[in-house]
Amino acid sequence: MTIIISYLFRRAICNIPTNVLNKIFASMTKNVRKLKEMGMAHVDAIIDYLMSKDGSSIFPRDEQFKRSFTETDIYNRGNKLALFTLYSIEKFSHKEVVDYNELTIEHIMPQTLTPKWKIDLGKDSDETFKIYKDTIGNLTLTKYNPELSNSSFDDKKVIYNDSNIKITRGVSSYDKWDRDTIVNRANDLFNIAQNIWELPVDNYIDLDETNLVPGVEYSINDDIDVTGYKPTALLIDNDKKQVSSWREMLIVTCRFLIDIDKELFHSLVTHNNFKRILSNESNGLRNPCQLSHNLYLETNLNAKDIINYIKLFTMEYDMHDFFEFTIRY
DSSP: HHHHHHHHHHHTTTTTOOOTHHHHHHHHHHHHHHHHHOOHHHHHHHHHHHOOGGGGGGGOOOOHHHHHHHHSSSTTSSHHHHHHHHHHHHHHOOOOOGGGOEEEEESSSSOOHHHHHHHOOOTTTTHHHHHHTSGGGGGGEEEEEHHHHTTTTHHHHHHHHSSSSHHHGGGGGOOOHHHHHHHHHHHHHHHHHHSSSSOOOOOOTTTTTTOOOTTOEEEEOOOOTTTTEEEEEETTTTEEOOOSSSHHHHHHHHHHHHHHOHHHHGGGGGGGTTTTTTSSTTTOOOOOEEETTTTTOOOOOOOHHHHHHHHHHHHTTTTGGGGGEEEEO
């Protein structure tokens, strides 16, 4: 559960879309079972499965996690992500934790700059405000938001120093509050977050677009290069269809979509995205495949183009999240 929570939290911080998660967890049991049959322990199999993911399914590594954690706007994200993050850090660092429901987010550099704050921030005050106002380094927890408001940093420090919240009390140790301070505090908070939401042992550290893993189920949404690989199966909502070539995978996809909605598929002939590969006659196509009456598909395409066309076709049906495939060398 710790591993799965880390996977989900890191993805949330990195603002990775959640629409692939249902497929990832639906496929987990089957893939973990295969790894266990190969002699891998249960937890190790879960780690291996999640760490092997790439593209939109990735388990964010520390570099990506740190960049998003320290630099992006976390305050305006949904599901009270900033509050949950700061509370988790406080809970990890301090045993006597204030009730979560009593806490609110405090902007140390306030959401409205006063003349005093502009002076303290220096000549780049407007830029600092714009870039760092809602980042984690400028946020803390409090029960006294109205009292703090737009007060100067020196006045806020007095209240921070008496706080029962450790990460807030720690802000009072800073002499000033500016761009460098915000960045340094964000890095300090990240060092704690890295221990809470840990990255498992990475056996796929060299995994990139030219090093795919046989047997792993890749989403059609994943931004990967399949050049040099052959497909072994196409999975449509976990229904596996064996294929031996990219050409076959494209044909199987098209015929599946035609069965769902023939009229929609035929209408794509005039769509700009498909003018190169769909035609009502075979003339002009280098290697045509007849899909239905008066409908032909160009199949003389490289692997990368086929993947992209499958993505385009399935997006027209709003089914791109349901298509996966496996590869071999």
